[in-house]
Amino acid sequence: MSLKKATLLIIVILLIDQISKFYIKTQFSLHQRIEVFSWFQILFVENDGMAWGTKLSDFIPGISDRKAKLALTLFRIFAVIGIGYWLVVSVKKNGPKTLIIAIALILSGALGNIIDSVFYGVIFSDSYGQVATFLPEVGYDTLFHGKVVDMLHFPIWQGLLPQWIPFYGGEHFTFFEPVFNVADMAISSGIGILIIFNKKVFHEEDDHVEKNPYDVNE
Template sequence: MARRSASAGSGLAPWMGVAVIVILLDQITKLIILKTFAYGEFHRITSFFNLVLVYNRGAAFSFLSSADGWQRWFFTALGIIAAVVILWLLKRHSGQKLFCTALSLILGGALGNVIDRVIYGHVTDFLDFHLNNWHWPAFNAADTAITCGAILLILDELRRVKRGK
């Protein structure tokens, strides 16, 4: 089944609104952590969750974080390219609510992390989930939005495939 075109939807405004909300939530939470915590400082919230201030100079799971600095601009450029592609997809498919919600979450998250890379040279992470001594890599609200968007893209595709049968 073909995806509906932009003419079937209400345009980019609602999807840009979702992305802007994600960016604002991401940047506000990062500023709160930056103003409240020293680097490496953590506060235990529950038996499985801490707030901690750490910096990620790489990508997901600190991939390439120990490189010589080129990764800052590489991941910044990658985020901007992804944003341009997502904007094109949003414009083309603005009438598809689940698909566009997913893309908007990814867009907002990507741009939230691009802002960090441009301003600070790294991404600020602060959400630390753990089980005993095993810690999931720390992440932030932008990463959460990107992950939720990716899950929604998978659900959208599964629904599309199911309708096509």
């Protein structure tokens, strides 16, 4: 798979992700929801941390939420640079198509969420009890402190867990509880491909390197 095709895939996913987030941010107030089906809702929430709303400050004692947020955003930027390098190298080595698609998915998703974290605090007003304004005089936060916009919610099943389940028996449970976005889907899909096809992907890559140790364009 060529770098041009991989880049096109990244751009398409990035556009879908950002267009959906822009629409939600400018049409919904925070926590507003629309039920599309009983098992699928559009629910606007904002994520200030890592996956599932976890914050870096939850794991590092003594660090403030703002410093943790900045550190997480900077880490994501460096991670994206590394993933981008991995993609370019894999393409130059004529790596397996499956591997290149997986890396492109992960990269597009990471870029999508980084845009939120870096710029959204500046280019949008807050969404508490109101629909946000695009390019306000003053945004809801500073550069690098934006919140990731999530909106896809699939409460496929809700109910009380059986009493015989240890610790959680009798408690209300929702499957699937987390709210996510297109970028999260891309990242999860890319990682899933690497896990499911891991032997095939990395075995083919190793075989190619052994056969073509000098000519990366063969």
